[in-house]
Amino acid sequence: MIEKRIITAAVVFVLALAGVIALTVKQLGIGLPTCLTDVRPFLEGKVIDQAPKRYEIHYVARMWRFEPAEISIRPGSTADIYLSTADVTHGMQIVGTNVNLMAVPGAVNYARVTFDKAGDYLVVCNEYCGIQHHNMAARIHVTDKVAAVAAPPPAVLAGGRKILEDQGCTACHSLDGGASIGGTFKGLYGRKRELANGTTVIADDAYIRESIEKPDAKIVKGVDPGMPPLPVPPADITAIIEYLKTLQ
Ligand code: HEC
Ligand SMILES: [Cu+2]
The missing domain is CATH 1.10.760.10 (Cytochrome c-like domain)
Structure with a gap:
């Protein structure tokens, strides 16, 4: 029954590997891109100021722009990013961070990111989506000039x-x-x-x-x-x- 043992060994190995990855992700606090099944796709882009240095950002990708196109948040902020598409499949990469999401019709994708450094972050579509694909971009300004939320709600x-x-x-x-x-x-x-x-x-x-x-x-x-x-x-x-x- 050598096959059985080989299969068992393979299964154990794969499980161990998955475990190590899960642990690393947890320890490093990495927000893996996730496809959320319990959030309904939306058509309105917005920024929600949840707490000091804590934001929720809803991005809508559509031919050929992102909404909101420009936002400003404070350095050191952590943002929960939700992405939806109004038409075809798009990509959304925030250059200089590890956020690289897909906007898939009918689904919402999610990532968490912390912007430690001030500066202007470019958001681009990296999934070919038609003739103006190369012009599809948005900006995130990470700057001290945004008023902080006063008292925590x-x-x-x-x-x-x-x-x-x-x-x-x-x-x-x-x-x-x-x-x-x-x-x-x-x-x-x-x-x-x-x-x-x-x-x-x-x-x-x-x-x-x-x-x-x-x-x-x-x-x-x-x-x-x-x-x-x-x-x-x-x-x-x-x-x-x-x-x-x-x-x-
Ligand atoms: C495995 C047990 C353990 C866990 C889990 C743990 N702590 Fe602690 N914590 C300790 C011990 C032991 C000390 C005392 C040693 C020291 O002063 O650093 C301590 C000290 C502290 C202190 C200083 C307390 C004082 O009396 O001055 C704070 C504040 C604190 N922890 C917050 C937290 C928070 C917040 C979390 C969760 C994010 C957490 N701890 C999770 C064991 C733990
Ligand atoms: Cu696109």
């Missing part, structure tokens, strides 16, 4: 709690003062933290942000280090901080 607060749960933070941090591996989040914000190196810090925005981005930078006295670095998008960290402020 209430949805962000609910969002902060959901992010803590989705990211698995609540496996190690309780929200109600209960004992937990990483200590409770209740009353954390604004409290004095005694560190293992003998210094003291206040748990302010910067401290919490750093604790999430670089867990080993400051270790609380008497606590075992061991918080894993998790790829939490900056806007999600903002939502987490806003939520922690309410847990007094």
Whole structure:
């Protein structure tokens, strides 16, 4: 039954490979282009300012332009991009990022991208779509000159709690003062933290942000280090901080 063993080995190998890819994608926080089956195609292009540095962008591709043709967002922003087509199949590549989507009739495609560097990003169609194909383009201006969203809307607060749960933070941090591996989040914000190196810090925005981005930078006295670095998008960290402020 050598064939059976070879087939089993092949299947195991493929599964292992898929697992490694999935893990890499998760660890690096890469947004893979996805074809969404639960979102209905739309015909209106728009930018939705969801939270500070968090956008949702709806692009409609059509012969031979993208809508919206020009948008401006702030540096460091993360955008959820949804793409639909009004006619034939188009492509949508944001030059200088890893976004490279297909706009397929009847479907919506999705990618998430973070614009760390300011500048003008060119959006092009890379799927031949007719005689004016080469003129099909749009621009994304990433600039500080866009007003930031002032106060985070209430949805962000609910969002902060959901992010803590989705990211698995609540496996190690309780929200109600209960004992937990990483200590409770209740009353954390604004409290004095005694560190293992003998210094003291206040748990302010910067401290919490750093604790999430670089867990080993400051270790609380008497606590075992061991918080894993998790790829939490900056806007999600903002939502987490806003939520922690309410847990007094
Ligand atoms: C596997 C367990 C684990 C997970 C998951 C985890 N943490 Fe932690 N966390 C710890 C430990 C242990 C510490 C204490 C060590 C230290 O001070 O760095 C800590 C410390 C912290 C601190 C500083 C706390 C203080 O008392 O000053 C913050 C803020 C924090 N974590 C936020 C988060 C957030 C947000 C997430 C989810 C994105 C998360 N943690 C996920 C284990 C974890
Ligand atoms: Cu096109």
